[in-house]
Amino acid sequence: MFQKSFIPHKGYWSSPFSRWQMSFQNINSIELGAATTRKFLETRGYEAAMFDGCVLGMTIGQKSWFYANPWFCAMMGNDRISGPTVSQACATGATSIYTACMGLESDTYQNMLVATTDRCSNGPHTIWPNPKGPGGEVISENWLMDNFNQDPYGKEAMVKTAENVAADNGGVSKEESDAMAVRRYEQYLMSTADDSAFQKEYMIPVDVKISKKKTITVEADEGISPCTPEGLAPLKPVVPGGCISFGAQTHPADGNAGLIVTTKEKARELSQDKSVTIQVLSYGYARAKKAHMAAAVTPAAEMALAKAGLEVKDLSAVKTHNPFTVNDIIMGRLMGIPGDIFNNYGSSMVFGHPQGPTGTRCTVELIEELIKLGGGYGLFAGCAAGDTAAALVIKVN
Numbered sequence: 001m002f003q004k005s006f007i008p009h010k011g012y013w014s015s016p017f018s019r020w021q022m023s024f025q026n027i028n029s030i031e032l033g034a035a036t037t038r039k040f041l042e043t044r045g046y047e048a049a050m051f052d053g054c055v056l057g058m059t060i061g062q063k064s065w066f067y068a069n070p071w072f073c074a075m076m077g078n079d080r081i082s083g084p085t086v087s088q089a090c091a092t093g094a095t096s097i098y099t100a101c102m103g104l105e106s107d108t109y110q111n112m113l114v115a116t117t118d119r120c121s122n123g124p125h126t127i128w129p130n131p132k133g134p135g136g137e138v139i140s141e142n143w144l145m146d147n148f149n150q151d152p153y154g155k156e157a158m159v160k161t162a163e164n165v166a167a168d169n170g171g172v173s174k175e176e177s178d179a180m181a182v183r184r185y186e187q188y189l190m191s192t193a194d195d196s197a198f199q200k201e202y203m204i205p206v207d208v209k210i211s212k213k214k215t216i217t218v219e220a221d222e223g224i225s226p227c228t229p230e231g232l233a234p235l236k237p238v239v240p241g242g243c244i245s246f247g248a249q250t251h252p253a254d255g256n257a258g259l260i261v262t263t264k265e266k267a268r269e270l271s272q273d274k275s276v277t278i279q280v281l282s283y284g285y286a287r288a289k290k291a292h293m294a295a296a297v298t299p300a301a302e303m304a305l306a307k308a309g310l311e312v313k314d315l316s317a318v319k320t321h322n323p324f325t326v327n328d329i330i331m332g333r334l335m336g337i338p339g340d341i342f343n344n345y346g347s348s349m350v351f352g353h354p355q356g357p358t359g360t361r362c363t364v365e366l367i368e369e370l371i372k373l374g375g376g377y378g379l380f381a382g383c384a385a386g387d388t389a390a391a392l393v394i395k396v397n
């Protein structure tokens with residue numbers, strides 16, 4: 001259990017998430033992440049110079065990625081720091097926060113910025129030299145779609161691994177999957193109600209230069225598909241005989257999210273409301289059996305809860321990275337998570353999945369939900385490529 005890792009009240013942000021090939025598609029995610037971080041620091045009245053280290057989380061190669069962390073830090077306003085770059089597929093958000101906590105717990109750092117940023121749009125198409133191929137013929141890889149469609153070890157598409165987990169756990173019907181998609185969409189609408197009052201608590205609008213003369217400001221998530229029973233019913237399962245249609249899974253997106261991990265004293269100094277204390281209590285991870293990615297979420301969550309000395313009955317809110325409806329259906333069944341605390345205000349199935357920032361945004365929303373509830377314990381958990389998962393437990397006083 002962590003003892004020394006605190007997050008200031010409002011010391012966190014998320015950009016809007018923009019469906020791939022929409023407004024953020026032409027911007028290097030390291031540059032967009034740094035620009036949004038600068039805006040976050042200005043909005044909150046923080047100095048970039050206060051950080052003694054930065055954890056940068058990202059999963060999709062961008063031009064000049066070799067210099068990612070020091071380049072990012074210089075662009076966000078502090079060219080005297082750097083730190084680890086974390087790339088752990090869809091567990092990058094939780095693991096970046098964990099990495100910053102380890103910096104605090106070991107007294108290596110005192111005031112760390114965690115920044116996660118990714119762009120699924122216009123993903124890299126890599127050419128690998130292959131001198132022993134026929135005539136030196138190259139090997140090529142489409143970073144996004146090739147990896148969605150096959151794990152090099154498990155040999156299955158990600159959606160098929162979710163169907164495998166459904167089959168192992170008593171089955172999930174198409175109707176049950178559709179009902180979960182509709183429920184998650186309705187919960188997302190809680191965050192856009194009242195002129196997006198919930199989202200405005202943490203969302204930093206993003207300026208996008210679309211031509212020499214024109215800059216637009218993106219203030220809200222882009223490309224969200226409404227989920228209704230009538231809209232989902234005619235969609236066929238992606239895997240024949242399965243339950244998950246295109247409407248019951250996340251969409252690739254672009255965006256960034258981040259937060260400050262610091263000492264209890266510094267967190268209080270940086271907090272907007274000094275009566276609010278936010279602490280990271282624990283981290284959990286797991287790997288499920290081959291080609292069963294969604295099955296890793298429950299043991300990762302159970303590990304984080306055990307490390308914090310908590311049980312499901314102690315939780316006030318649960319958030320997940322849920323790329324497929326099956327993730328939440330099976331986790332809910334196995335852990336007995338009450339429906340009314342499970343993914344209120346949105347989840348990645350609806351607002352999209354830019355990979356690195358997804359878990360960070362979920363954690364930021366979890367903190368805001370716990371504050372609205374007047375405090376409590378919260379769990380974030382989510383699956384990641386390679387049949388893995390990661391989880392965090394947060395406490396808000």
Ligand SMILES: CC(=O)SCCNC(=O)CCNC(=O)[C@H](O)C(C)(C)COP(=O)(O)OP(=O)(O)OC[C@H]1O[C@@H](n2cnc3c(N)ncnc32)[C@H](O)[C@@H]1OP(=O)(O)O
Binds near residue numbers: 148158226228252
């Ligand atoms: C560790 C992890 O995080 S694993 C997760 C990693 N990420 C993934 O695996 C990505 C999962 N998602 C996908 O793979 C995507 O669905 C993609 C990329 C394959 C397809 O994306 P797109 O081509 O943009 O599909 P699109 O959103 O258009 O949906 C396909 C169809 O379903 C329809 N549809 C999608 N959502 C809905 C909805 N909620 N209601 C009604 N219809 C819908 C669309 O209208 C479209 O219909 P059309 O073909 O008649 O136009």
